[in-house]
Amino acid sequence: MNRTLSVRARIERSDGGHRFTLDAAFEVPPGITILFGPSGAGKTTALGAIAGLVRPAEGRIALADEPWFDARAGIDRPAHARRAALVFQRLALFPHLSALGNVEFGVPRERPRPDRRRRALELLERMKVAHVAARTPPTLSGGEAQRVALARAFAMEPAVLLLDEPFSALQADLRRELGEEVRRFVDEARLPALQVTHQLDEARAMGDRVIVLERGRVAAAGAPGVLP
Numbered sequence: 760m761n762r763t764l765s766v767r768a769r770i771e772r773s774d775g776g777h778r779f780t781l782d783a784a785f786e787v788p789p790g791i792t793i794l795f796g797p798s799g800a801g802k803t804t805a806l807g808a809i810a811g812l813v814r815p816a817e818g819r820i821a822l823a824d825e826p827w828f829d830a831r832a833g834i835d836r837p838a839h840a841r842r843a844a845l846v847f848q849r850l851a852l853f854p855h856l857s858a859l860g861n862v863e864f865g866v867p868r869e870r871p872r873p874d875r876r877r878r879a880l881e882l883l884e885r886m887k888v889a890h891v892a893a894r895t896p897p898t899l900s901g902g903e904a905q906r907v908a909l910a911r912a913f914a915m916e917p918a919v920l921l922l923d924e925p926f927s928a929l930q931a932d933l934r935r936e937l938g939e940e941v942r943r944f945v946d947e948a949r950l951p952a953l954q955v956t957h958q959l960d961e962a963r964a965m966g967d968r969v970i971v972l973e974r975g976r977v978a979a980a981g982a983p984g985v986l987p
Contacts, residue, residue: 762950766783769817780975790946792953793983796973801974844915848924859892885940886940968983969981969985
């Protein structure tokens with residue numbers, strides 16, 4: 760079964776007189792693809808386009824034969840219908856919900872309520888934070904909050920996993936541990952994952968493939984050996 764995510768997008772932005780254009784095309788097959796490049800290269804903008812948070816001026820984004828965006832065809836599937844789980848560095852957890860409530864929110868609504876809660880508890884246990892189930896995000900450490908955010912992303916049963924530098928504020932040993940959890944989930948679900956980072960060690964350790972962005976263009980793509 761083809762589960763490759765295909766991206767072709769042109770996005771123009773202007774901020775305080777500064778103009779930026781992302782004009783990139785690439786594919787994300789099942790496994791972990793690293794989106795690498797300096798700040799301002801367009802990495803987060805590319806993730807936003809895939810997730811449905813940024814609308815390209817031109818292009819097409821599709822998962823296998825399922826179009827999520829097609830400028831020519833007038834297709835622009837809303838973010839909630841794209842089955843893309845996006846984990847930010849800043850997490851975006853709901854501060855008024857408990858850790859359990861945050862994860863349960865991610866479980867598909869077609870499941871009965873008891874099943875949603877049971878699944879959320881299973882994922883908190885998998886991420887080794889079942890002990891914080893009743894606590895709210897403001898009371899969690901950075902590592903605990905990141906584990907909860909990943910558990911919520913996994914709970915969504917996504918077709919695509921998008922990671923926007925989620926581990927950059929964490930210590931090296933914790934980054935490595937959470938990276939291993941992401942690897943296990945991606946391999947089990949056999950889904951495409953796109954992870955943004957500007958850290959060479961993380962890119963080399965995590966990536967099956969690498970896409971290097973520079974000034975909004977794909978400068979290189981292939982095995983991790985294409986990294987500088």
